[in-house]
Amino acid sequence: MAERKQPTHAAPDAVLRALADPHRRQxxxxxxxxxxxxxxxxxxxxxxxxxxxxxxxVLKQAGLLTERREGTxxxxxxxxxxxxxxxxxxxxxxxxxxxxLKKAVETAxxxxxxxxx
Amino acid sequence: MTAExxxxxxxxxxxxxxxxxxxxxxxxxxxxxxxxxxxxAELDPQPGGVFSLDMGEVVARGAYLIVEPPYRVVxxxxxPGSDALPPAGSTxxxxxxxxxxxxxxxxxxxxxxxxxxxxxxxxxxxxxGRLRVAAG
Numbered sequence: 001m002a003e004r005k006q007p008t009h010a011a012p013d014a015v016l017r018a019l020a021d022p023h024r025r026q027x028x029x030x031x032x033x034x035x036x037x038x039x040x041x042x043x044x045x046x047x048x049x050x051x052x053x054x055x056x057x058v059l060k061q062a063g064l065l066t067e068r069r070e071g072t073x074x075x076x077x078x079x080x081x082x083x084x085x086x087x088x089x090x091x092x093x094x095x096x097x098x099x100x101l102k103k104a105v106e107t108a109x110x111x112x113x114x115x116x117x
Numbered sequence: 118m119t120a121e122x123x124x125x126x127x128x129x130x131x132x133x134x135x136x137x138x139x140x141x142x143x144x145x146x147x148x149x150x151x152x153x154x155x156x157x158a159e160l161d162p163q164p165g166g167v168f169s170l171d172m173g174e175v176v177a178r179g180a181y182l183i184v185e186p187p188y189r190v191v192x193x194x195x196x197p198g199s200d201a202l203p204p205a206g207s208t209x210x211x212x213x214x215x216x217x218x219x220x221x222x223x224x225x226x227x228x229x230x231x232x233x234x235x236x237x238x239x240x241x242x243x244x245x246g247r248l249r250v251a252a253g
């Protein structure tokens with residue numbers, strides 16, 4: 001690819017799309033703490049190198065990977081901050097929902113005053 | 118009330134002043150589930166049955182995997198259409214544990230795409246602190 005696009009802040013939807021594939025999630029795990037060349041990433045999969053390259057391309061487009069050239073090699077690493085919008089979305093979701101559940105249940109079923117039998 | 122965040126897992130808890138028998142249908146009855154999540158639901162609470170929830174622009178789809186009234190329900194969860202989280206991509210397990218006349222709800226969302234949730238621990242504790250205040 002001739003152009004080098006590296007979005008600084010991808011929308012949650014683009015990130016979710018990129019994360020929808022288990023192979024792509026596996027790639028992110030591989031480069032979560034370390035920078036790896038494409039060849040070494042591909043070696044961890046039974047997929048063809050071309051398929052792995054495509055996945056890397058999708059992740060790059062979504063802003064999830066950084067790419068650095070070192071001689072003829074391209075090194076990839078996770079852009080941790082790119083997961084921020086998704087994490088934000090999910091980490092707020094359930095606590096907020098359960099807090100509404102509590103309100104809904106306790107409003108519909110108010111505790112009667114306690115009585116001893 | 119506690120929150121625990123591990124990689125790819127979110128655990129949320131809530132204490133509700135009603136017994137599990139009362140709380141459980143809020144996870145299986147379409148008319149009750151929309152009182153706290155989503156605005157339209159299609160639910161078939163049996164293993165393999167559909168779990169479908171419209172939440173404004175977002176639609177959550179999945180299937181019930183385990184239904185054990187009134188203590189435990191497990192369903193898969195995802196957002197189809199826009200190719201986002203696949204419907205079978207993650208699972209939500211809800212356990213309702215009696216505490217006297219009340220219920221402790223523990224919701225565990227597993228298989229999330231995020232690879233690095235840990236940095237949000239602080240945000241969670243803040244949020245749960247607020248809930249604790251709200252719950253008295």
